[in-house]
Amino acid sequence: MKKVTVIGGGTGSFVVLSELKEHDVDLAAIVTMMDSGGSTGRLRDQLGVLPPGDLRQCLVALSSAPELWRKLFLYRFENGDLQGHNFGNIFISALEKVCDDYDTVIDTASYVLATKGKVIPVTYEKTHLCVEYESGQIIKGEGNIDENNSERTRIKRAFLEPTVDVNQRAVERIDESDFIIIGPGDLYTSIIPVLLVDDIAVQIKKSKAKIIYNLNLMTKAGQTSNYKASDFINDLDRYIGRKPDYVIANNGSISSSIIDWYEDHDEKTVENNLRSDSFEGTIIEGDVINRTQIEKNLSDKLTRSVLRHDPIKTSKLLLEIIS
Amino acid sequence: MKKVTVIGGGTGSFVVLSELKEHDVDLAAIVTMMDSGGSTGRLRDQLGVLPPGDLRQCLVALSSAPELWRKLFLYRFENGDLQGHNFGNIFISALEKVCDDYDTVIDTASYVLATKGKVIPVTYEKTHLCVEYESGQIIKGEGNIDENNSERTRIKRAFLEPTVDVNQRAVERIDESDFIIIGPGDLYTSIIPVLLVDDIAVQIKKSKAKIIYNLNLMTKAGQTSNYKASDFINDLDRYIGRKPDYVIANNGSISSSIIDWYEDHDEKTVENNLRSDSFEGTIIEGDVINRTQIEKNLSDKLTRSVLRHDPIKTSKLLLEIIS
Numbered sequence: 001m002k003k004v005t006v007i008g009g010g011t012g013s014f015v016v017l018s019e020l021k022e023h024d025v026d027l028a029a030i031v032t033m034m035d036s037g038g039s040t041g042r043l044r045d046q047l048g049v050l051p052p053g054d055l056r057q058c059l060v061a062l063s064s065a066p067e068l069w070r071k072l073f074l075y076r077f078e079n080g081d082l083q084g085h086n087f088g089n090i091f092i093s094a095l096e097k098v099c100d101d102y103d104t105v106i107d108t109a110s111y112v113l114a115t116k117g118k119v120i121p122v123t124y125e126k127t128h129l130c131v132e133y134e135s136g137q138i139i140k141g142e143g144n145i146d147e148n149n150s151e152r153t154r155i156k157r158a159f160l161e162p163t164v165d166v167n168q169r170a171v172e173r174i175d176e177s178d179f180i181i182i183g184p185g186d187l188y189t190s191i192i193p194v195l196l197v198d199d200i201a202v203q204i205k206k207s208k209a210k211i212i213y214n215l216n217l218m219t220k221a222g223q224t225s226n227y228k229a230s231d232f233i234n235d236l237d238r239y240i241g242r243k244p245d246y247v248i249a250n251n252g253s254i255s256s257s258i259i260d261w262y263e264d265h266d267e268k269t270v271e272n273n274l275r276s277d278s279f280e281g282t283i284i285e286g287d288v289i290n291r292t293q294i295e296k297n298l299s300d301k302l303t304r305s306v307l308r309h310d311p312i313k314t315s316k317l318l319l320e321i322i323s
Numbered sequence: 324m325k326k327v328t329v330i331g332g333g334t335g336s337f338v339v340l341s342e343l344k345e346h347d348v349d350l351a352a353i354v355t356m357m358d359s360g361g362s363t364g365r366l367r368d369q370l371g372v373l374p375p376g377d378l379r380q381c382l383v384a385l386s387s388a389p390e391l392w393r394k395l396f397l398y399r400f401e402n403g404d405l406q407g408h409n410f411g412n413i414f415i416s417a418l419e420k421v422c423d424d425y426d427t428v429i430d431t432a433s434y435v436l437a438t439k440g441k442v443i444p445v446t447y448e449k450t451h452l453c454v455e456y457e458s459g460q461i462i463k464g465e466g467n468i469d470e471n472n473s474e475r476t477r478i479k480r481a482f483l484e485p486t487v488d489v490n491q492r493a494v495e496r497i498d499e500s501d502f503i504i505i506g507p508g509d510l511y512t513s514i515i516p517v518l519l520v521d522d523i524a525v526q527i528k529k530s531k532a533k534i535i536y537n538l539n540l541m542t543k544a545g546q547t548s549n550y551k552a553s554d555f556i557n558d559l560d561r562y563i564g565r566k567p568d569y570v571i572a573n574n575g576s577i578s579s580s581i582i583d584w585y586e587d588h589d590e591k592t593v594e595n596n597l598r599s600d601s602f603e604g605t606i607i608e609g610d611v612i613n614r615t616q617i618e619k620n621l622s623d624k625l626t627r628s629v630l631r632h633d634p635i636k637t638s639k640l641l642l643e644i645i646s
Contacts, residue, residue, distance in 0.1 A: 043403070048402075075417050079371075080368070
């Protein structure tokens with residue numbers, strides 16, 4: 001069975017993992033541990049725990065437990081003291097408080113969710129993502145970076161403060177992988193944080209694994225403003241020292257009303273300029289848009305992006321490479 | 324195997340269930356659903372859920388899951404938004420939000436805690452305990468009654484507002500029970516609330532089951548001030564229409580420093596006057612004091628009682644009756 005490792009966190013990894021788990025692959029997720037926004041940010045600040053949000057999403061994505069458990073872990077309290085907190089985040093935080101080590105936290109959550117595949121935090125140490133823009137501005141904290149939409153200059157460098165030791169399980173997993181799937185996900189707040197942990201980039205660079213990159217559908221204001229496909233690839237190359245072997249790019253149509261929604265948020269579709277940019281890897285194009293999700297996201301005030309990758313369509317393209 | 328049913332909630336039921344589950348009895352707990360204080364009170368007010376606290380205690384008491392799960396369910400958050408909330412309470416509340424019915428809540432929590440025995444909420448409907456004192460004062464809400472320590476007159480009547488339908492599983496369980504264990508636990512805030520739900524008292528009265536009453540160690544200010552053993556029995560008789568067949572009363576020594584602690588709280592040891600009061604049931608006396616718990620309770624600012632029944636000593640006396 002092919003060993004496939006997904007790198008990232010949040011909704012992007014969720015999309016890939018939730019469908020790939022239904023197929024005959026040995027699946028693992030190496031998860032960013034740098035989130036500092038929302039419920040996760042409050043829990044890490046108030047309780048001194050590691051950020052649970054990205055872990056929770058990956059654990060649920062890999063869950064083969066009855067639907068009830070997945071609903072429970074994704075349930076968000078709407079009122080009172082617990083308002084805005086997600087049950088899964090609370091569960092992982094409480095587990096961290098009563099467990100002797102974080103491996104037990106992951107093992108216990110994996111057990112109750114009956115995960116088909118491994119969830120591997122990239123580090124067990126606390127750190128914050130920082131970025132420095134070309135303007136000279138430095139922003140600390142993934143949550144703050146995520147909300148810094150008004151910034152117009154590019155990110156010059158990203159770094160962790162403090163630096164942290166890698167989880168050796170992550171290094172071992174990369175070493176034995178046949179494929180590494182990067183994204184979908186916000187480049188600087190879901191993917192690069194993983195690559196910043198010592199040994200991860202080095203290990204990916206020298207790995208025998210083929211790298212598949214799920215190119216973003218849209219740019220992200222304050223993070224990848226005006227990026228074309230080649231910009232995403234070049235930034236990955238900068239942090240890994242190697243370009244992806246495969247890029248999956250959307251060619252499905254996006255309605256003008258959605259384009260307008262993004263334009264109101266200073267974001268636009270990512271232009272695929274890889275062929276003209278003489279990209280040497282394989283470019284796979286297909287319609288990967290999740291059209292059933294759009295309406296739900298439009299009605300959710302918390303949503304910062306409306307378009308999502310479709311799990312089944314995306315996995316179909318991935319499996320053509322992997323199989 | 325003898326069918327033994329424990330009536331009450333909170334720490335009292337915990338004591339009995341946690342040790343009896345290690346023995347060869349068919350065990351169930353019929354649990355009060357009227358708590359309105361502390362974490363439980365806030366959750367029911369803010370989220371509109373049924374009070375989870377007593378259920379959680381009984382579920383954990385019956386748990387045969389690894390120690391970690393019991394620690395997790397009893398874990399109380401110390402900081403931030405979740406301060407004072409108990410993880411088990413949050414778990415049950417979130418489950419109620421995602422489950423179609425409350426049986427599924429109980430079944431799911433019982434599954435994850437691997438309970439040895441059934442936990443049966445006395446009702447699935449929302450209600451509040453109210454008491455009227457001889458002074459004429461009426462207090463609504465178990466939490467408020469619990470804190471009404473300054474009241475010096477007796478409780479004239481207790482009632483539920485609104486009245487609620489009984490959980491038929493509780494009625495069926497009483498009907499098939501060989502023994503019904505009442506207490507230990509605060510008479511008016513842990514035991515009588517169960518008896519106030521329609522059909523419960525009637526069913527207990529006509530049941531073939533022998534009733535065993537674990538007599539309280541201490542009076543409770545504002546609730547059973549100056550009560551002697553016969554007062555507890557008479558109040559039970561008033562609500563059930565039948566006196567216990569067995570009463571387990573402590574005869575173990577209590578140190579003068581503990582007596583002083585209680586005197587500072589206007590509480591004192593319950594005098595066993597049953598023989599002189601010509602009680603017709605069997606009186607079983609023994610040392611049931613949990614001496615290892617006292618120091619821990621004294622250091623816990625949240626504790627409203629220092630003395631507790633010892634699980635092993637109490638169960639030993641119970642098993643002499645049951646076996």
